[in-house]
Amino acid sequence: SATRSSNVTTSSLLQGDVLLDLVISVNPSSPPLSLFVLYELLKQQYKVGAKTYVHSSAVNVPEKLTSIFTNDGTKERGDNHLMITVIWKDVSNGPTLMVEPHRQTPIIGESNIARYLMRLLNPNYDTDDIAKVTQIDEWLDTANIQVLQGNTKEKSAAVRSLNSRLGRNDWLVGSRLSLADIVMWSALNQSNQVSDAPANVKKWLKLCSSNSAFKSCL
């Protein structure tokens, strides 16, 4: 989970001297809020430098958004563990992540970029608790397919199953905040499902918002 992973210090990122360079292209019409939350968590664990550019295809990018991914990092670029470059541009199939341009397929989709950042936060993410991480994946797929890309009917079906899960539990998977909560919270906000959410979802949204990592992007 997100909270537990902050205790892990054995990341490959901290062992090697290799600076990891992440380039994320995002569309201002649908800001991927989960990536902002994960950026806050990364900063608690690593030295992260961040830069923001606005491509000419992107219009009206709110200054509040461009200011999030801007910091001076450490003085020398090489002193950072991680450099994140955010490019606001008119990408069509969802946000896109590049890490090793010559060796990888561009990673498309907010939930997939979130998975990658989570793996940086916790190198044992896929092996710590296999059943739990696979349940998290189910919520991430629901957030991506039903809440972000689905029609009205699919959206409300997703909110109903969310509400039913949250009737008996504080969090979506297990007993603490996980990636499932971060990405689902982001998807609900982006698709305007927050203001008229049912009672249990409202209670959970409040619980999320009380976490300091969520506050920077509200």
Added chain:
Amino acid sequence: MSFKVSINKAKPAGAALLTADYLKSTGKPVSWEYGSENLLKIDSDTSFNNNYSICRYLARQFPDSNLYGSSELEKTEVDHWLTFSAGRLSCSSEFLSAIQYLDTVLGPITYLVGHNPTIADFTVWEVLNASTQFQLLLNQKEACVNVARFYNFLCNLEEIKSAVCMLPKAESSAMTKSASTSSL
């Protein structure tokens, strides 16, 4: 610990079947059988019915098989292809652009991620196998050569051969007139 995957014969979880069969034929304690539903039971509290969840769980359970890739980035590339399979590739209105993208990516490579089969190959293969639009393209020979090569290569992959025969293939010859003339 050994794992038994139940497969619904009428609506088989295809990628889960290929994953189970691959692990079984490479000597892992995994087996599968036909049952009333697609199911992987872990313990009394936990089970998975979702096709991709069964793939993910089994691939994570046997990391030395590399079915989920071998690095943080490769794992995420696998997730990217699972999203692609369930999304654009399964959506008939986006199928042509999706298949062109896939054809470009597959140009220089054999497997979608890394240098061995992953669950990404299995989920993409499953959608292609069940797609009338793709089976029609396949019969035209010169269309999307790289995807055709990839699809046929997996059909003949030793480790999953027996499972491949079990999965119903979409029939392009039985295409209705409306389907065969749609945007192809």
